[in-house]
Amino acid sequence: MKAYVMTFIVGGIFCAIAQILLNKTQMKTAHILVTYVVGGVVLSVLGIYEKIIDIGYAGATTPIIGWGHALMQGTIAQIEAEGLIGVFTGGLTAAGGGVAAVLLFGFIMALLFNPKTKK
Amino acid sequence: MKDISNKEYKELYEQKRPKAKLSTNCLKAFCVGGLICMIAQAFNDIYTKVLGIGAVNAASFTSITMIFLGALLTGLGIYDDIGRFAGGGSLVPITGFANSVVSPALEFKKEGLIFGVAAKMFVIAGPVIVYGLSSSMIVGFIYYIVRMILL
Numbered sequence: 001m002k003a004y005v006m007t008f009i010v011g012g013i014f015c016a017i018a019q020i021l022l023n024k025t026q027m028k029t030a031h032i033l034v035t036y037v038v039g040g041v042v043l044s045v046l047g048i049y050e051k052i053i054d055i056g057y058a059g060a061t062t063p064i065i066g067w068g069h070a071l072m073q074g075t076i077a078q079i080e081a082e083g084l085i086g087v088f089t090g091g092l093t094a095a096g097g098g099v100a101a102v103l104l105f106g107f108i109m110a111l112l113f114n115p116k117t118k119k
Numbered sequence: 120m121k122d123i124s125n126k127e128y129k130e131l132y133e134q135k136r137p138k139a140k141l142s143t144n145c146l147k148a149f150c151v152g153g154l155i156c157m158i159a160q161a162f163n164d165i166y167t168k169v170l171g172i173g174a175v176n177a178a179s180f181t182s183i184t185m186i187f188l189g190a191l192l193t194g195l196g197i198y199d200d201i202g203r204f205a206g207g208g209s210l211v212p213i214t215g216f217a218n219s220v221v222s223p224a225l226e227f228k229k230e231g232l233i234f235g236v237a238a239k240m241f242v243i244a245g246p247v248i249v250y251g252l253s254s255s256m257i258v259g260f261i262y263y264i265v266r267m268i269l270l
Contacts, residue, residue, distance in 0.1 A: 015152025
């Protein structure tokens with residue numbers, strides 16, 4: 001149960017920060033997603049994001065910042081295992097599932113559905 | 120009707136325009152975003168505890184499931200309604216990433232399957248992937264150098 005409460009709180013905080021940025025700055029959705037992903041990469045290599053996941057469970061892995069963390073952890077793991085080539089192969093080893101799923105499901109849904117007429 | 124200068128107009132506009140209340144917006148974003156993450160946590164628990172999938176793969180399956188749901192709800196036109204209510208709450212979770220792919224793909228569908236659907240899928244996802252992968256490779260390279268010096 002504690003995991004779900006912490007998930008709600010941590011996930012909520014990441015979303016509330018995005019809302020503040022939307023309201024108070026000129027940032028658009030793409031800026032926020034890019035900032036979050038790069039932020040995830042940096043927090044991950046510093047070992048900070050691992051601790052946030054220990055606290056926030058899916059509240060830390062579901063926001064797009066967690067995808068940045070997955071990219072970085074994959075890169076580090078492949079560098080440890082394979083050396084320099086890991087710099088190039090590591091990111092998509094760990095975070096590739098999400099990219100592949102977005103491409104496949106995104107394409108299928110765009111084929112299946114038609115845009116709703118704007119009211 | 121009396122003429123007003125640009126400056127007066129701007130002042131009037133600032134007074135009269137509907138102001139989005141930051142506190143209400145944040146609360147909505149917090150709650151909806153928190154709920155989406157709880158759904159992800161539930162899937163993660165099902166994958167690890169019920170189906171016995173390892174932690175790393177279960178996390179990937181959870182992401183893939185959430186992406187599927189985000190894409191489906193966008194296709195059905197439901198996710199955009201959630202987005203209007205929740206703002207950042209539906210943007211930041213990975214379901215919002217799926218939404219940012221499907222939404223422009225649908226909107227430009229009439230321009231064809233190549234330049235419409237397939238190209239427009241990357242309007243927002245493209246920059247996210249470019250910056251995400253590039254930064255992880257650059258930071259990874261620095262990590263590799265530092266590791267070589269220290270070991």
